[in-house]
Amino acid sequence: MAEFLKNTGNLWVLFCLFIALACASKVEARFRHYKWDVTYQYKSPDCFKKLIISINGESPGPTIIADQGDTIVVELKNSLVTENLAVHWHGIRQIGSPWSDGTEAVTQCPILPGDTFIYKFVVDRAGTFLYHAHYGLQKEAGLYGFIIVANPPNFTEPFTYDYDQRIILNDWYHKSAYEQGTGLSSIPFGWVGEPQSLLINGRGKFNCSLPSLKTGVCNASNPECSPYVLAVIPGRTYRLRIGSLASLSSLSFEIEGHNLTVVEADGHYVEPFVVKNIYLYSGETYSVLLKANQDSSRNYWAITNVVSRKPSTPNALAILNYIPNDAQTLPPTVPPTGPLWNDTTARLAQSLAIKAHGGHIIPIPAKADRTIVLLNTQNKLNGYTKWAINNVSLTLPHTPYLIALKYNLKHAFDQTIPPDNYDSENYDIFNVAKNVNTTSSSGIYRLKFNSTVDVILQNANTMNANDSETHPWHLHGHDFWVLGFGTGKFNVSEDSKKFNLVNPITKNTVPLHNYGWTAVRFHANNPGVWLFHCHVESHFFLGMSVVFEEGIEKLGELPSTILGCGETRNHHRP
Amino acid sequence: MAEFLKNTGNLWVLFCLFIALACASKVEARFRHYKWDVTYQYKSPDCFKKLIISINGESPGPTIIADQGDTIVVELKNSLVTENLAVHWHGIRQIGSPWSDGTEAVTQCPILPGDTFIYKFVVDRAGTFLYHAHYGLQKEAGLYGFIIVANPPNFTEPFTYDYDQRIILNDWYHKSAYEQGTGLSSIPFGWVGEPQSLLINGRGKFNCSLPSLKTGVCNASNPECSPYVLAVIPGRTYRLRIGSLASLSSLSFEIEGHNLTVVEADGHYVEPFVVKNIYLYSGETYSVLLKANQDSSRNYWAITNVVSRKPSTPNALAILNYIPNDAQTLPPTVPPTGPLWNDTTARLAQSLAIKAHGGHIIPIPAKADRTIVLLNTQNKLNGYTKWAINNVSLTLPHTPYLIALKYNLKHAFDQTIPPDNYDSENYDIFNVAKNVNTTSSSGIYRLKFNSTVDVILQNANTMNANDSETHPWHLHGHDFWVLGFGTGKFNVSEDSKKFNLVNPITKNTVPLHNYGWTAVRFHANNPGVWLFHCHVESHFFLGMSVVFEEGIEKLGELPSTILGCGETRNHHRP
Structure with missing residues (x-):
C-alpha cells in the first residue's frame, strides 16, 4: 500500500509537473489558427430574408479570442462564386505585418474566388477590436465580427467584474451591396436611404406585417431574429464589450434602469465615468461595466437607437434577463426611446469625457x-x-x-x-x-x-x-x-x-x-x-x-x- | 481647256484608282475594335426594375458586325466593383486563339475589377453567332449579345432577301444571379423556379399590377419594356437572324399569320423548310426568311413561348409592323398561344428536318x-x-x-x-x-x-x-x-x-x-x-x-x- 502510494505519489508529482508545464505554456504567446469559409447564405437577421456574406455560415462571424502577444492565423477561403474579398482587422496595428491589414487596393490584391489567403498578425495589445470586409460594400453585406484580446494573467486591470460579454451593433439594409454601390456610382445619385433595421448581436426586428412584403420573405417568428438575451445573475458585475460596425448610423446603446460605467475605449483604459446611454460611432469599441443591481424579479430592455441623422429606422431591442426569470418574458415596461437624435451637445460631452485612465x-x-x-x-x-x-x-x-x-x-x-x-x-x-x-x-x-x-x-x-x-x-x-x-x-x-x-x-x-x-x-x-x-x-x-x-x-x-x-x-x- | 480636261482626266483616273483601292481594301480582312465597359445598371427590360450587368450601359450588349476573315478585338473593361468577369464568343471556333474562348477556369483566369482584358479572334466563317458571360451565372444577369459575320461580297448565298434583322430571345429572372447561385449550392436545394418573363430583343412585359409589388419597382409604361417592333415594307423579304440565350427555357418563336423558311442554323446553310413556328434551344441561332406578304393594312403579333417544361412564364410579344401603319397600333387579334409545351414529337420533327443545304x-x-x-x-x-x-x-x-x-x-x-x-x-x-x-x-x-x-x-x-x-x-x-x-x-x-x-x-x-x-x-x-x-x-x-x-x-x-x-x-x- 505504501509502495502504491509512493508510486501514485510519483505519478501525482509527474501529473502536477505536466499540468504546470501545460499552464505555463498556456500563458505564453501562441498561434491561434482559424479556418474561415466565406459564402453567400440566406439569413434573416431582422426576420427579413436576404442574401448575406457569411463566415462559416454565420453573420456576425466567429469571435476571435486570444491572449496578448498571440499570433492570429486566419485561413480565409473565398467561396463566393465570382466575387473577390479582403478582410480588415480593425484596431490591430499590424506592426511588422502591414500586408495583413486587409485593405484592398492599399495593402493587398483582392482574394479571388477559390483562393485561400492567410492573414497572420500579432495581437500585441489587450482590448476589444473588430474585423470586417474592406472591399466594395461587403461589410454591409454581413462580413464582420469581434476580436477580443485578453491581458496576461499577471496583469491587473483597473476595474473588476465577474463576467465578460460582447455586444456588436450594426445597421442593416435590405438592398444588396450591389444595389447600393450602383446607386452611389450613378447619375442621378441613387441613395439607399436610412437602414431598415438595427441589429444587436446580429438580431433585429423588421415589421413583417407591412402589406408590401412578399409571402415568405419576412417571418416574425424566425428564431434567427428573436431578440438577443443577456442573462445576468443578480448582484454580479458584467463587463460588456460593445462595438459598432454600422454602415451609416451613429448609435446610442442603453439598458433600461441601469447605469453603465465606461472603462475601455478602442482597447485603452478610460478614467471611469458613468452614463445612462453610450454613444458609439462606426468602428468604435467600448467596455462598460453593468451591475445587475436592480429589481431581479423582472427583465429589462436593452436598446440601441440612431442619433445624429434624423432616424427612420426603428430602435433595436434586446433583453436583460435576470436569472432565474424566464429569458423570453418581455419586460413589463415600455422600452426606453433613447436620447434625442439631434442632441449634439450630449454627444460632444461624451467625446470630451473620455480620458485615459490615470494609471494607463x-x-x-x-x-x-x-x-x-x-x-x-x-x-x-x-x-x-x-x-x-x-x-x-x-x-x-x-x-x-x-x-x-x-x-x-x-x-x-x-x-x-x-x-x-x-x-x-x-x-x-x-x-x-x-x-x-x-x-x-x-x-x-x-x-x-x-x-x-x-x-x-x-x-x-x-x-x-x-x-x-x-x-x-x-x-x-x-x-x-x-x-x-x-x-x-x-x-x-x-x-x-x-x-x-x-x-x-x-x-x-x-x-x-x-x-x-x-x-x-x-x-x-x-x-x-x-x-x-x-x-x-x-x-x-x-x-x-x-x-x-x-x-x-x-x-x-x-x-x-x-x-x-x-x-x-x-x-x-x- | 483641253489641257484642263487632260489634267482633270488624270485626276479622275487617280480618283478612280483610289476608290478602287479603297473598295478592294474594304473587302479584305481587317481589325474591328470594340471598347466595352462592363458595369452594373438598373434596368427594366420587362418593366420590373432590377440590377443587371451591362455592356456600355446596355443589355443586350452591342452587336458585333464583321466580315468573314476579320479580326475582332474587344477591349473588355471590368468596372464591376468586387466581381470578376469572362466573356465567351459562342460559335466562334477560336482557331489559333483558344485563349480567347472566354471560358473561366477552362481557357483563362477571370478578369479582375479594374482590369481590361483584350479578346482577339478571327471570325473565319460567315453566319449568326452569339456572345455571353461564361463565369458563375453572369449571363443570366444580362451580359449577352449577337455576333453577325457577313460573307465576302463575291459570295452568293443560297437564298435572297431584302433586309437583314436580328431577334435575340432570352428568359428573365427577377432574382439576382447571386440569389440563384446560393440556392443551387444549398442544402436543401433552393430552386429559383420558372423565369418571370421572356424577352424579345431585351424587352418583355411583367404584370406590374400584381399586389405584391413594391411601389416604383414595376412600371408598365417604362419605354425600356415597350414591345419590340419589327417594321416591314409590304412585299419585301426579311432575313430574321434569331438566337436564344435563355438561361433555362426551350423556346418557340412565331409570327402570326406568316410562315418562316429556315435557311441557316448556327452559321450553316440549311436545306430550306417552312415552319409555322421555330423551336430554339439556348445557344442556338437560326436564320429564317419572312415574307411580308399578308394584309398590310394591319400589324401582327410575334410571340415566343416556353416549351418542354410546363410553363408558368407568360409568352412574350413583339409587333410585326407593316409600314406605313402606326408602329404602336396593336394587332386587332388575340395573340397566338404558340405550340403546346409538351409536344415533343413536333420538336423532334424540327430537329430531324434540319439538313445541310445541298450546295453547302x-x-x-x-x-x-x-x-x-x-x-x-x-x-x-x-x-x-x-x-x-x-x-x-x-x-x-x-x-x-x-x-x-x-x-x-x-x-x-x-x-x-x-x-x-x-x-x-x-x-x-x-x-x-x-x-x-x-x-x-x-x-x-x-x-x-x-x-x-x-x-x-x-x-x-x-x-x-x-x-x-x-x-x-x-x-x-x-x-x-x-x-x-x-x-x-x-x-x-x-x-x-x-x-x-x-x-x-x-x-x-x-x-x-x-x-x-x-x-x-x-x-x-x-x-x-x-x-x-x-x-x-x-x-x-x-x-x-x-x-x-x-x-x-x-x-x-x-x-x-x-x-x-x-x-x-x-x-x-x-
Whole structure:
C-alpha cells in the first residue's frame, strides 16, 4: 500500500509537473489558427430574408479570442462564386505585418474566388477590436465580427467584474451591396436611404406585417431574429464589450434602469465615468461595466437607437434577463426611446469625457512635427456625388499602394501629394460651398518615419443647406491620441492651446461631430501604408479617405500572396 | 481647256484608282475594335426594375458586325466593383486563339475589377453567332449579345432577301444571379423556379399590377419594356437572324399569320423548310426568311413561348409592323398561344428536318475513331443536387485547364480520365435511378489530334418520377455534324446505321430531347481545351459538362493576360 502510494505519489508529482508545464505554456504567446469559409447564405437577421456574406455560415462571424502577444492565423477561403474579398482587422496595428491589414487596393490584391489567403498578425495589445470586409460594400453585406484580446494573467486591470460579454451593433439594409454601390456610382445619385433595421448581436426586428412584403420573405417568428438575451445573475458585475460596425448610423446603446460605467475605449483604459446611454460611432469599441443591481424579479430592455441623422429606422431591442426569470418574458415596461437624435451637445460631452485612465496614460509627445488639416466636404465630380478631403476625393489605385511603393511602380498611382490644409480663412463651413466641385486623385501623404503628426479634422456643411454629417474617422496601423473636439472652425492659435496633453485617450476611431472639429496626434512609427478614412461605408466608397505612408523603405520582402493584380498580374509564367 | 480636261482626266483616273483601292481594301480582312465597359445598371427590360450587368450601359450588349476573315478585338473593361468577369464568343471556333474562348477556369483566369482584358479572334466563317458571360451565372444577369459575320461580297448565298434583322430571345429572372447561385449550392436545394418573363430583343412585359409589388419597382409604361417592333415594307423579304440565350427555357418563336423558311442554323446553310413556328434551344441561332406578304393594312403579333417544361412564364410579344401603319397600333387579334409545351414529337420533327443545304454540305468522315457515350443524369452529391455525365459531375479547377496543360501542372486538376460510356445495358433511363448519388471530378477527355470523335448524348429520367429534361448541348471550339436523334435508349447496332452521313447539318449547339438520344461527330483538329456542356446555365453550374483536350502540344506560348489565378498567381515579383 505504501509502495502504491509512493508510486501514485510519483505519478501525482509527474501529473502536477505536466499540468504546470501545460499552464505555463498556456500563458505564453501562441498561434491561434482559424479556418474561415466565406459564402453567400440566406439569413434573416431582422426576420427579413436576404442574401448575406457569411463566415462559416454565420453573420456576425466567429469571435476571435486570444491572449496578448498571440499570433492570429486566419485561413480565409473565398467561396463566393465570382466575387473577390479582403478582410480588415480593425484596431490591430499590424506592426511588422502591414500586408495583413486587409485593405484592398492599399495593402493587398483582392482574394479571388477559390483562393485561400492567410492573414497572420500579432495581437500585441489587450482590448476589444473588430474585423470586417474592406472591399466594395461587403461589410454591409454581413462580413464582420469581434476580436477580443485578453491581458496576461499577471496583469491587473483597473476595474473588476465577474463576467465578460460582447455586444456588436450594426445597421442593416435590405438592398444588396450591389444595389447600393450602383446607386452611389450613378447619375442621378441613387441613395439607399436610412437602414431598415438595427441589429444587436446580429438580431433585429423588421415589421413583417407591412402589406408590401412578399409571402415568405419576412417571418416574425424566425428564431434567427428573436431578440438577443443577456442573462445576468443578480448582484454580479458584467463587463460588456460593445462595438459598432454600422454602415451609416451613429448609435446610442442603453439598458433600461441601469447605469453603465465606461472603462475601455478602442482597447485603452478610460478614467471611469458613468452614463445612462453610450454613444458609439462606426468602428468604435467600448467596455462598460453593468451591475445587475436592480429589481431581479423582472427583465429589462436593452436598446440601441440612431442619433445624429434624423432616424427612420426603428430602435433595436434586446433583453436583460435576470436569472432565474424566464429569458423570453418581455419586460413589463415600455422600452426606453433613447436620447434625442439631434442632441449634439450630449454627444460632444461624451467625446470630451473620455480620458485615459490615470494609471494607463500613454505619454504623448509635447508637439507635432507636422500638422495636417483635413476639410470634410460633400461634392460633385463630373456630375457624380463624392466626398472629399481638402477638395481631393480619393480614387483607389489598381495596384495596391504597398506593392507600388515597395517596387517603385510610380505610375501606379498619382505622385502628386495632396494638400496639408485648405483655404481655412475663406472657406465657410456653415454653408453650402459656392463651388461644390471637387477633384479626384490617388495621391498619398508621405510621413517622415518616427515623426509626430497632428491631424485636425474639420467638418463643414454638406451640399444641402443646414446639414453637416457626423463622420467617424478610423486610422489603420496606429492608435492616436485624442487632443480635443470643438464646434465651428478650428482656430489654430486658440484651440491648439486647449489640447489635452495630460491624459488624452488613445483610440483608433473618433467622431467628427457636425459643424465641428476633432484633433488627433499620432506617432508615424509603423512602416507601411495606412488608410485614414471615414468609417461610414458609403462615404469611404465615395472617396472620403486619405492614405499615409511611413517607413516603407524599412519593410523587407512583401509576401507574394498579396500580389497578383494591377501591375503585379501576369508578369511571369510558371 | 483641253489641257484642263487632260489634267482633270488624270485626276479622275487617280480618283478612280483610289476608290478602287479603297473598295478592294474594304473587302479584305481587317481589325474591328470594340471598347466595352462592363458595369452594373438598373434596368427594366420587362418593366420590373432590377440590377443587371451591362455592356456600355446596355443589355443586350452591342452587336458585333464583321466580315468573314476579320479580326475582332474587344477591349473588355471590368468596372464591376468586387466581381470578376469572362466573356465567351459562342460559335466562334477560336482557331489559333483558344485563349480567347472566354471560358473561366477552362481557357483563362477571370478578369479582375479594374482590369481590361483584350479578346482577339478571327471570325473565319460567315453566319449568326452569339456572345455571353461564361463565369458563375453572369449571363443570366444580362451580359449577352449577337455576333453577325457577313460573307465576302463575291459570295452568293443560297437564298435572297431584302433586309437583314436580328431577334435575340432570352428568359428573365427577377432574382439576382447571386440569389440563384446560393440556392443551387444549398442544402436543401433552393430552386429559383420558372423565369418571370421572356424577352424579345431585351424587352418583355411583367404584370406590374400584381399586389405584391413594391411601389416604383414595376412600371408598365417604362419605354425600356415597350414591345419590340419589327417594321416591314409590304412585299419585301426579311432575313430574321434569331438566337436564344435563355438561361433555362426551350423556346418557340412565331409570327402570326406568316410562315418562316429556315435557311441557316448556327452559321450553316440549311436545306430550306417552312415552319409555322421555330423551336430554339439556348445557344442556338437560326436564320429564317419572312415574307411580308399578308394584309398590310394591319400589324401582327410575334410571340415566343416556353416549351418542354410546363410553363408558368407568360409568352412574350413583339409587333410585326407593316409600314406605313402606326408602329404602336396593336394587332386587332388575340395573340397566338404558340405550340403546346409538351409536344415533343413536333420538336423532334424540327430537329430531324434540319439538313445541310445541298450546295453547302461539309463532307463528313465515314466513321469515327472513337465513340463517347454521355449519360445525362440529375444526382445527389453529399446531399447537394448536381447534374452529372456518366456519373461524373464536373468541378471546374482553380487553375484553368489550358494553363495547367500547357505548363504541365498535373496536380491542378484530376488526372483520372472520365469514362467513355455508362452501364448502358443495366441503366434504366425511364425511371429514377436506384442510386442517385454521383461522384465529382475535374478530369478531362484527351482526344487524339485530328481524330474523328462521335458523341452519343443519352438522356434519362431526373430524380423526379416521369420527368426528363431537355438539354441543349454546346461544343466550344468546333462545329459538329448532327448524325441523328432518337427516342429511348440509343442502340449502337441499330441506331448508328441510321446516322445521316449524306447531308448532316453542322452546328455548335443541339438539343437532347427528353428520354431521347442525340448523336454528333466532330473533327478534333483545333488545338486547345474545349468545354462541351449543357447550355442551361444552372445545369452547367451544377456540373453538367465535359472537357475535351486536343493538340495542346501544338500551341505556342500562351498570352500572359490569361494567367494570374490558381497556380499562376503570385509566382514572381515585379
